[in-house]
Amino acid sequence: MPRIHVAGKGPVELPEGEPVGSALPPEAIAARVDGRLVDLSYVPKEEVSVEPVLPEDPDGLHVLRHSTAHVMAQAVCDLYPGARYAIGPPVEDGFYYDFELPVAIGPEDLERIEARMREIVAADQPFVREEVPREEALRRFADQPYKREIIERVGEEEGEVAAGETVTVYRNDGWQDLCLGPHVPSTGRLGAFKLMKLAGAYWRGDEARPMLQRIYGTAWATQEDLEAYLRRLEEAERRDHRRLGRELDLFSFPEELGPGLAVWHPRGGILRKQLEDFVRNLHLERGYQLVATPHLARRELWDTSGHTSKYAELMYPEMRREGDPAYFVKPMNCPFHVLIFRSRTRSYRDLPMRLAELGGVYRYERLGVLHGLLRARGFTQDDSHIICREDQLVEEILGVFDLTLEIHRTFGFTDPVVTLSTLPGETIVTPEMAERATGALRDALDRSGLPYRVAEGEGSFYGPKVDFHFRDAIGRLWQLTTVQCDFGLPERFGMEYVGEDNQRHRPVMIHRAILGSIERFTGVLIEHYAGAFPLWLAPEQVRIAPVADRHVAFARELAERLRTAGLRPEVDDSPETVGKKVRAAQLMKVPYTLVVGDREIDSGALTVRRRDGTEIPGVSVERFVAELVREAETRSLEPASFEG
């Protein structure tokens, strides 16, 4: 009789042949035996430690979602005879399953599938685990080519289904699937779920393989958790920068321009200017030099840089007139900055040279990837190229990290998730250069003390990179900063400087963008702040609402006074009620609203309405101006209190 140690209960005698589940609380849906996730039906053969896995545990949700995916696949197979099922893993917040179906299914089919799933849940079919020899599994899945492909690859790749001669199959009722498990004990134990959306997905993520139909679902331990999740989605929807961009009149994407090309309206223009001035000034303080470069260059430049061979599919097609050389619109700024460096003989005293530009670039992104400002075809990088000696490299990278953290902190972004991406297979640098470049980034990361993870082969074609991802107000991660280390372009362009030894030397180059792009960053900020920008960024900072026509002159004087102090006020002189004017200001998320009428004119004191709806009475004009100026100058993330 094996003794098992149940977490929190101490040793327990488990009768021979009894599953671990019998020693666990009834809420458990799976178990962790010696750290490994198993079914409740698992029968231990020796002394082990056992922990229950509850539905709301991270592991439990994983199991729940996985089992829900199975039930969905079962339902689909019931409803669509001839369905072939591929893979169906749990993912963040839910699960998906990929199918090859005889018909294309639409959103209305989701309801049918969901209804069938509920029948399966009601039937409470037990999940039965079986170890099956490969040959038998191949027979069982004779009409399931995707499953056969997986079985055939078992053993070739670690972790797929099961290594060795047998594979694991889970069966409930007549339906079976190849699966490592574990699963909930029976279909009645699924939690709250909902099918969410349909998508196409390539088999094994490979564009050359067939496109399958993917069904996404979400699953949670309880109905309340499911509803909370749906509310989170609504919150994200409410923050969508494409919606807010229109509502707040910041920018638009006129169809006439072509996909992924935005025009910035006056309010968006102010927002951009604020961001741009902020980063430009900070760069000047940090020893960067501002440069400017054109949007086009001859083909030869891009041949030299390697873009035409390694980056061609992301470039707008070449343009040329009969008899003239061909030109490309620039997808990157680096070659231009190289030319600025090369415009005269450089001394070691010139290094490090930090050339910075808000450079507009155009990339021919595939249509399906475009996503408002977050993924556009035309955008403005806060780009810089630091050209330095190799022995200055680590120090310069650290300087970039430091500037990155300072800039992002200003917006309330802290605790970045940092990745180091090594070079991809296709590259313009030698393995030796790649190693030195990667080494410098790694050294800098180690010295900075920032935790990071390594992404193999995710770097750009000319160098490895470090990316900073920041979490927004509702916990989503955004890739913003990128720092790339490049030994390749200096070589290709023959960049040189004269050293102390009077010899010519090759510099190295850091490519970096801290906001990433003004467009993308603005999009992220809109979602982060839900459109309610801190005062220094708000296009309109104060809305002044005169009570009646006779108060308009006073309102204009007040506005003028605010403007003189460097603030951005607007007067709403429309013949509307006060209530309507306040509402309008609120909808535009203007930080402060001042209703002015006889009372204000007589007393000289203002009642300040903040964007959150709170009102502060009795604020003098001087006080109001001073507090707002301070709030804007300090780039405060909190509204002024008008206290003390």
Add this chain to the structure above:
RNA sequence: GCCGGCGUAGCUCAGCGGGGAGAGCAGCGGUCUUGUAAACCGCAGGUCGUCGGUUCGAGUCCGACCGCCGGCUCCA
């Protein structure tokens, strides 16, 4: 680019199984001169994304293209 969905007024959306386009908000005009999230009356505004097809007749059915949305693949 691929898969699925969608495209009606500036915005949000109605519009039946094909038989002459509607509402609310916004805009404009007027009345009201108003006290912290929507005053009242009126007016104007749409080649129903584009092109082609089916039909006596297409916003409605079919096809192609354009664009958008969600994924896949890729990325600032």
